Amino acid sequence: MFLDFNSEKPIYLQLAEAIEDSILQDIFKEETQIPSTTEMSVSLKINPATAGKGMNLLVDEGVIYKRRGVGMFVSRGAKKMIIRKRKKDFYDTYILALLDEASKLDISKEEVITMIERGKKE
Numbered sequence: 001m002f003l004d005f006n007s008e009k010p011i012y013l014q015l016a017e018a019i020e021d022s023i024l025q026d027i028f029k030e031e032t033q034i035p036s037t038t039e040m041s042v043s044l045k046i047n048p049a050t051a052g053k054g055m056n057l058l059v060d061e062g063v064i065y066k067r068r069g070v071g072m073f074v075s076r077g078a079k080k081m082i083i084r085k086r087k088k089d090f091y092d093t094y095i096l097a098l099l100d101e102a103s104k105l106d107i108s109k110e111e112v113i114t115m116i117e118r119g120k121k122e
Helices: 011-024 037-044 048-061 078-104 109-121
Strands: 064-067 071-074
Touching (some): 011 078, 048 064, 078 109
């Protein structure tokens, strides 16, 4: 797991995204235990409260859950949840901006598709 301490993105959000990435890559599989808040804070050299904030964000979203006295686990269906959320974010962040700019430049749908296909080839 890598955190960029020079990034403007808060550390707790980077941690949450890194855990999500690990779930998407099957490093952390559904219904398996993940490192504790303390383990995360020690290994990443971050404040335990920061690690807790990132992990609690994922608990609130239902991606991971706590078993009292045992630890944190990846929820069943977490991978699908993350994919659904990230696809929505991708659409909201990139596709809508792309379509807005294409409209301003009078670029047709076909031209946008051609540009995307050209970009995938390069």
